[in-house]
Amino acid sequence: MSNLVAYTSKELDLLARLMRAEAVGEGEYGMLMVGNVGVNRVLANCYTFKNITSITQMVYQNPGGFAGINSSLFNSASTIKERELAQRVLKGEYYYPATNSLWFYAPSGSANCIAYWYDQRLAGRFKNHCFYQPDPSICPPLH
Numbered sequence: 001m002s003n004l005v006a007y008t009s010k011e012l013d014l015l016a017r018l019m020r021a022e023a024v025g026e027g028e029y030g031m032l033m034v035g036n037v038g039v040n041r042v043l044a045n046c047y048t049f050k051n052i053t054s055i056t057q058m059v060y061q062n063p064g065g066f067a068g069i070n071s072s073l074f075n076s077a078s079t080i081k082e083r084e085l086a087q088r089v090l091k092g093e094y095y096y097p098a099t100n101s102l103w104f105y106a107p108s109g110s111a112n113c114i115a116y117w118y119d120q121r122l123a124g125r126f127k128n129h130c131f132y133q134p135d136p137s138i139c140p141p142l143h
Helices: 009-043 055-059 080-090
Strands: 103-105 120-126 129-133
Touching: 009 055, 009 080, 009 103, 009 120, 009 129
Parallel strands: none
Antiparallel strands: 103 129, 120 129
């Protein structure tokens, strides 16, 4: 199976660290879904992602990047298991509701996901994260 996007070993580590920083409390599936969103941003040719063509650009996109890069969880080396999870999404494993999502956030406490976030439609929720996908007329589904 080929990779959805090209990546270096440094970028594999970068994606694994991002997935951990954003969703370690959500378990493996939560981390995989964060990875899905990251890979989707590299694949998408719409919105603020038109010029994002690598894992590195996606992780450090500013503005519009990930808050997790400011976490101590991001700054420590990834584990073998975390790199395996990152490799799975780079090879094309997708998990609902992140399948075509380009955004996610975690509402405070037990608050419900809002139907639209920055004009993007709710795709669904997994544990504490709400996932949002673009309007298909602006950004065609990726998968």
